[in-house]
Amino acid sequence: GQQVMQIPQYQHVQEGEDFTTYCNSSTTLSNIQWYKQRPGGHPVFLIQLVKSGEVKKQKRLTFQFGEAKKNSSLHITATQTTDVGTYFCAEKRSNDYKLSFGAGTTVTVRA
Amino acid sequence: EADIYQTPRYLVIGTGKKITLECSQTMGHDKMYWYQQDPGMELHLIHYSYGVNSTEKGDLSSESTVSRIRTEHFPLTLESARPSHTSQYLCASSEFATGEAFFGQGTRLTVV
Numbered sequence: 656g657q658q659v660m661q662i663p664q665y666q667h668v669q670e671g672e673d674f675t676t677y678c679n680s681s682t683t684l685s686n687i688q689w690y691k692q693r694p695g696g697h698p699v700f701l702i703q704l705v706k707s708g709e710v711k712k713q714k715r716l717t718f719q720f721g722e723a724k725k726n727s728s729l730h731i732t733a734t735q736t737t738d739v740g741t742y743f744c745a746e747k748r749s750n751d752y753k754l755s756f757g758a759g760t761t762v763t764v765r766a
Numbered sequence: 767e768a769d770i771y772q773t774p775r776y777l778v779i780g781t782g783k784k785i786t787l788e789c790s791q792t793m794g795h796d797k798m799y800w801y802q803q804d805p806g807m808e809l810h811l812i813h814y815s816y817g818v819n820s821t822e823k824g825d826l827s828s829e830s831t832v833s834r835i836r837t838e839h840f841p842l843t844l845e846s847a848r849p850s851h852t853s854q855y856l857c858a859s860s861e862f863a864t865g866e867a868f869f870g871q872g873t874r875l876t877v878v
Contacts, residue, residue: 688865697856697869698809743809747865752797752816754860754867755825758808 658682659744661757668734669765676760678727678744685749687720687727692759693740703747736764769793772857772870779847779877787842787873789857798840799858799867802826809856815840847877 660679668674678687686705690698702711704720704727711718717730731738741759748754770791779785791798796817801809801824811824815834829851830844840859844851854874860867 686865688867690867697872698858698867700866700868703865741806745867747860747867751822752860752862753811753814753822753824754797754799754858755811756801756809761806 658755659684659687659746659757661744661760663760664758666760666762667765668738668762670734670736672734673730673732674734674762675728675730676742676762678729678757680725680746683724684727684746686747688745688747688754689718689727689729690743690745690756691740692743696740698743698756701742734762734764736766738762739764770857770859770868770870772855772873774873775871776874777876779875781846781848781877783847785844785847785875787855787857787875789840789842789870790838791840791859791868792838793859793861793868794837795859795861795868796837797860797862797867798834799860800824800830800832800840800842801856801858802828803854803856803872805854813842847875849877851875852877 688703689701692698709720741761743759745756773788800813810826812828813832856872857870858867
């Protein structure tokens, strides 16, 4: 079954504002990956976090892996219309390489 | 742009027909995956493979089957299509070193 849970399911954001989406697991994760899927498109890889407490930045996006490796977050600052889409977190298990996705957070932006 | 291809992009087929969805990648990746996704919904892993002659069932039970005879090819087959199989099917591949998964454009299947 699904190992990672994402909240919120939907995020409606005013252009220019910040928001955060969260990915949680009841078990320790091998790693966490984040993907973005635009409406009508396919998922595109954003980043992978492996180390406990790891923080990575990509322009306005900040990704964080929890100290216990059971949660992760994606924070977007100064939201733009180009940020519209669904953001998925996923765990790729190190033993059998199974790649399972969370339910995603669908982001809409009000101009 | 990733070198992973799915055919057909769209397929409308009658109930009871046998279909095969094709997925090929030219990146030499060992790991390949099939996901089922309804519009605007989550990705459900239905099959995966970590190399030639290895296939595993995913998180979502599926009546489909897969094969991995060659590294670059990972077809998915439905022996008898039903309306409940109507969905989008996404294929992906990845390599161990980077972990990044590359997705194909998907096949939108409609069973009437």
